[in-house]
Amino acid sequence: MHDDLLARARAWLAEDPDPETRAELAGLIDAGDVTELAERFGGTLQFGTAGLRGELGAGPMRMNRSVVIRAAAGLAAHLRKQGHARQDGGSGLVVIGYDARFKSEEFARDTAAVMTGAGLRAAVLPRPLPTPVLAFAIRHLGAVAGVEVTASHNPPRDNGYKVYLGDGSQIVPPADAEIAAEIDAVRSLDDVPRPADGWQTLDDGVLDAYLARTDAVLAPGSPRTARTVYTAMHGVGRDVLLAAFARAGFPAPALVAEQADPDPRFPTVAFPNPEEPGAMDLAFAKARETNPDLVIANDPDADRCAVAVPVGDDWRMLRGDEVGALLAAHLVDRGARGTFAESIVSSSLLGRIAGKAGLPYEETLTGFKWIARVDGLRYGYEEALGYCVDPDGVRDKDGITAALLVTELASRLKEEGRTLLDLLDDLAVEHGLHATDQLSVRVEDLSVIADAMRRLRERPPARLAGLPVTGADDLTEGSDRLPPTDGLRYTLDGARVVVRPSGTEPKLKCYLEVVIPVASHADLPAAHARASTLLTSLKSDLSAAAGI
Numbered sequence: 001m002h003d004d005l006l007a008r009a010r011a012w013l014a015e016d017p018d019p020e021t022r023a024e025l026a027g028l029i030d031a032g033d034v035t036e037l038a039e040r041f042g043g044t045l046q047f048g049t050a051g052l053r054g055e056l057g058a059g060p061m062r063m064n065r066s067v068v069i070r071a072a073a074g075l076a077a078h079l080r081k082q083g084h085a086r087q088d089g090g091s092g093l094v095v096i097g098y099d100a101r102f103k104s105e106e107f108a109r110d111t112a113a114v115m116t117g118a119g120l121r122a123a124v125l126p127r128p129l130p131t132p133v134l135a136f137a138i139r140h141l142g143a144v145a146g147v148e149v150t151a152s153h154n155p156p157r158d159n160g161y162k163v164y165l166g167d168g169s170q171i172v173p174p175a176d177a178e179i180a181a182e183i184d185a186v187r188s189l190d191d192v193p194r195p196a197d198g199w200q201t202l203d204d205g206v207l208d209a210y211l212a213r214t215d216a217v218l219a220p221g222s223p224r225t226a227r228t229v230y231t232a233m234h235g236v237g238r239d240v241l242l243a244a245f246a247r248a249g250f251p252a253p254a255l256v257a258e259q260a261d262p263d264p265r266f267p268t269v270a271f272p273n274p275e276e277p278g279a280m281d282l283a284f285a286k287a288r289e290t291n292p293d294l295v296i297a298n299d300p301d302a303d304r305c306a307v308a309v310p311v312g313d314d315w316r317m318l319r320g321d322e323v324g325a326l327l328a329a330h331l332v333d334r335g336a337r338g339t340f341a342e343s344i345v346s347s348s349l350l351g352r353i354a355g356k357a358g359l360p361y362e363e364t365l366t367g368f369k370w371i372a373r374v375d376g377l378r379y380g381y382e383e384a385l386g387y388c389v390d391p392d393g394v395r396d397k398d399g400i401t402a403a404l405l406v407t408e409l410a411s412r413l414k415e416e417g418r419t420l421l422d423l424l425d426d427l428a429v430e431h432g433l434h435a436t437d438q439l440s441v442r443v444e445d446l447s448v449i450a451d452a453m454r455r456l457r458e459r460p461p462a463r464l465a466g467l468p469v470t471g472a473d474d475l476t477e478g479s480d481r482l483p484p485t486d487g488l489r490y491t492l493d494g495a496r497v498v499v500r501p502s503g504t505e506p507k508l509k510c511y512l513e514v515v516i517p518v519a520s521h522a523d524l525p526a527a528h529a530r531a532s533t534l535l536t537s538l539k540s541d542l543s544a545a546a547g548i
């Protein structure tokens with residue numbers, strides 16, 4: 001076993017094109033570090049509907065140039081089988097974007113080289129740009145596929161590889177399995193042609209077109225007066241968001257200077273995710289200095305948008321479900337038509353808003369790869385700060401256009417002497433208070449997640465927070481409306497719980513919602529207190545039932 005492990009490591013080392021990971025792996029081999037080598041060569045990073053994501057480093061269980069070249073070769077082989085590489089010069093275009101993380105640009109160039117060597121055309125975005133710009137570029141340029149090199153809001157040590165097909169949406173089954181099979185069929189990197197040039201580096205024309213498209217997000221003549229503080233969270237959103245806000249005529253956002261420049265180390269935050277504790281502290285400090293109407297944050301690749309509002313002398317982050325409902329109500333008020341959609345872990349309030357407006361409504365599995373494919377989609381969101389407000393432009397979540405739309409809403413309310421919180425209160429009185437929370441457990445050992453899911457399946461709870469469980473759905477079985485997925489959904493009298501492993505992080509996520517009828521604005525304090533008590537009890541009881 002020991003000899004076989006060393007043989008595999010040496011074979012990998014022999015074809016590794018990256019001097020850094022070669023040196024790293026050679027050091028492990030020379031040191032005879034069997035434990036570390038076994039971890040890195042105990043399998044391969046699995047390519048799925050999130051593409052690839054993992055820790056940077058040498059070996060098939062890490063993100064590195066060798067893994068990326070194999071992934072690109074698998075994608076290219078899949079596209080060739082779809083007839084996109086032809087001898088007559090009519091080959092399909094693959095457009096490639098990347099963020100500012102470690103190795104992102106190298107991974108993008110390797111992908112372009114592989115596509116070119118496979119007889120496809122490749123075009124790389126001119127510099128690190130938000131993921132929504134890549135999603136837009138696929139449709140704008142008529143590409144047959146797109147790749148975004150990003151790990152979104154993961155820790156600094158990670159990177160990832162997200163694949164889109166020609167409709168501008170992320171891959172879903174069976175394409176993910178077909179691409180994975182082609183990746184597995186790559187025997188050696190020596191079998192993958194990688195010319196030194198032959199692809200196109202795009203100019204700012206695509207970015208200009210994306211910014212021009214943002215005009216469609218806002219209502220002509222709408223108020224543009226709300227003042228904002230903005231943080232890019234050390235990512236790539238700043239320049240594009242500032243350009244979009246200037247184009248729209250909003251006041252220039254006050255920047256959180258410490259987090260404004262792209263920095264793959266993410267030095268001011270434990271995790272570069274606006275939802276994580278402490279991530280918004282610098283933004284709130286800036287807000288206390290400048291007294292804006294709202295705080296806006298993007299995650300590092302700017303496909304998510306966080307919003308915070310003043311509460312007395314302090315600031316409160318709105319939950320993704322709250323922003324999702326606010327944007328939906330704003331679009332309804334503007335006369336939007338089409339289907340409103342959300343993932344099953346998001347608040348049921350969206351269905352109430354759509355139903356009252358006479359609009360179609362759909363639930364999907366978690367992820368914009370599913371939401372973006374809803375027929376007739378006009379607006380989609382999920383609770384993890386992702387909003388698709390212009391599906392004709394970007395069929396994915398887009399933190400730039402979402403920021404524009406929520407700032408337009410805040411401006412309109414400001415002209416009326418009202419705030420986003422006032423509108424949330426109105427929605428609670430109209431539809432009931434829909435309060436949501438999440439129990440999220442980050443683990444070192446993935447078996448903890450598997451054990452929790454097995455425990456819940458073998459001994460499902462009969463009551464949670466004193467409420468009877470009236471329905472239990474094992475989502476692995478699928479339905480006529482939802483494909484199978486690893487998850488559990490419990491329906492209670494006035495509440496709902498969904499439990500699922502994260503698809504991109506080592507986390508077990510439990511999504512909680514309680515719905516409290518509200519007769520009038522005077523009843524809101526009591527409704528909030530009741531909701532808080534129920535959510536706390538749901539967390540405690542569910543944690544005990546899952547053994548986490």
